[in-house]
Amino acid sequence: MENSATATETTMQMFDVYHLFDIDITKASGSTLWDSKGKEYLDLYGGHAVISVGHSHPEYVQALTKQLQHISFYSNSIHIKQQEELAQKLGRLSGYNDYQLFLCNSGAEANENAFKLASFYTGKKKIIAFGKSFHGRTSLAVAATDNPQIVAPINQNEHITFLPLNDTSAFDYAFSDDVAGVIIEGIQGVAGVYAPTIAFLQHIEKACKAKNIPLILDEVQSGYGRTGKFFAHQRAGIKPDIITIAKGMGNGFPVAGVMIAPHIKAKKEMLGTTFGGNYLACVAAISVLDIIEKENLITNAQEQGKYLVSKLQDISKVKEIRGLGLMIGIELYEPCAEVRRRLLEEHHIFVGSSSNKNTIRILPSLAITEVQINQFIEAFKSVIT
Numbered sequence: 001m002e003n004s005a006t007a008t009e010t011t012m013q014m015f016d017v018y019h020l021f022d023i024d025i026t027k028a029s030g031s032t033l034w035d036s037k038g039k040e041y042l043d044l045y046g047g048h049a050v051i052s053v054g055h056s057h058p059e060y061v062q063a064l065t066k067q068l069q070h071i072s073f074y075s076n077s078i079h080i081k082q083q084e085e086l087a088q089k090l091g092r093l094s095g096y097n098d099y100q101l102f103l104c105n106s107g108a109e110a111n112e113n114a115f116k117l118a119s120f121y122t123g124k125k126k127i128i129a130f131g132k133s134f135h136g137r138t139s140l141a142v143a144a145t146d147n148p149q150i151v152a153p154i155n156q157n158e159h160i161t162f163l164p165l166n167d168t169s170a171f172d173y174a175f176s177d178d179v180a181g182v183i184i185e186g187i188q189g190v191a192g193v194y195a196p197t198i199a200f201l202q203h204i205e206k207a208c209k210a211k212n213i214p215l216i217l218d219e220v221q222s223g224y225g226r227t228g229k230f231f232a233h234q235r236a237g238i239k240p241d242i243i244t245i246a247k248g249m250g251n252g253f254p255v256a257g258v259m260i261a262p263h264i265k266a267k268k269e270m271l272g273t274t275f276g277g278n279y280l281a282c283v284a285a286i287s288v289l290d291i292i293e294k295e296n297l298i299t300n301a302q303e304q305g306k307y308l309v310s311k312l313q314d315i316s317k318v319k320e321i322r323g324l325g326l327m328i329g330i331e332l333y334e335p336c337a338e339v340r341r342r343l344l345e346e347h348h349i350f351v352g353s354s355s356n357k358n359t360i361r362i363l364p365s366l367a368i369t370e371v372q373i374n375q376f377i378e379a380f381k382s383v384i385t
């Protein structure tokens with residue numbers, strides 16, 4: 001009796017790890033959100049770069065609804081034909097037809113699997129990562145993330161070497177034969193939108209090829225058309241051995257993947273997951289690719305990104321604009337928290353923060369319009385001047 005009395009008095013609370021805005025979103029369409037009181041918001045952040053084709057895209061909703069009415073889940077013990085359809089579409093649209101696809105559930109999991117593959121392939125244990133990197137919050141992914149605050153003692157190990165980004169001499173000095181793999185973001189996102197130079201990407205690709213050590217491109221945030229190419233690294237004309245993908249892939253449905261070059265061969269049971277590649281995840285990901293293609297969203301990302309940058313360049317209180325396409329960092333001369341708060345409270349516009357306290361991140365849907373960008377620019381000018 002005592003137990004049931006206690007149970008009615010105590011309610012389970014969320015583990016309080018997130019900084020939360022007190023907003024209750026109940027509906028979304030494209031880049032527009034509505035809260036429970038009907039207040040409208042402009043979404044220029046896409047929930048950390050996840051919303052690629054726009055919230056609640058009708059074709060996406062229809063595809064998922066239809067699949068849900070047939071079958072939502074079975075494990076990877078049977079042949080799921082949607083996985084092959086997804087792989088073929090992804091290969092064609094990304095320019096990686098000859099690669100293999102392993103499906104999983106999150107960016108961190110994709111990177112964990114990439115590290116395992118590199119280590120299986122080389123038989124080595126050492127990973128080279130770069131300063132300010134973010135690769136996820138699980139075991140080795142967080143160890144390869146250059147932020148000691150989120151690395152627990154159990155994640156600290158001797159396998160990761162951090163090197164300064166874009167420093168070829170430091171790279172050459174550290175790049176020994178006992179390296180299992182090199183991981184780099186297509187464009188660093190969480191850090192505050194910092195791009196590796198084309199020369200640096202080409203340099204590390206060449207070095208990795210010469211030693212037959214896998215180059216892992218983390219395109220979890222910068223991939224899927226966000227930068228105006230399918231992958232951010234494609235601006236350098238390089239071909240990594242392993243590419244990890246997640247955020248924009250499912251437009252909010254949790255799905256992620258590892259794209260693997262043909263010379264890295266699969267062995268039964270070397271990787272695996274319960275949920276990865278389930279029917280709903282595949283249908284969500286197929287639908288995203290179909291919409292990206294049909295609506296020319298990669299071109300839109302390029303054009304709207306250029307338009308946004310051209311408008312930002314006219315604003316004197318902007319210190320620096322970084323990024324490509326619709327992955328834009330706006331650095332101010334002072335911390336941006338107050339600007340973000342005012343954009344949200346006074347103009348109902350969501351933008352993102354980054355580890356660089358002065359930098360706002362803009363990561364909207366790839367379908368964002370010029371009218372919506374103008375709305376942001378007017379609001380932004382009024383809060384920073």
Ligand code: PLP
Pocket residue numbers: 048105106107108109111134135136137185189190218219220221222246247
């Ligand atoms: N890699 C990069 C570049 C990211 O930006 C993130 C998330 O922000 C991750 C990996 C981790 O992805 P997830 O949160 O889906 O595990």
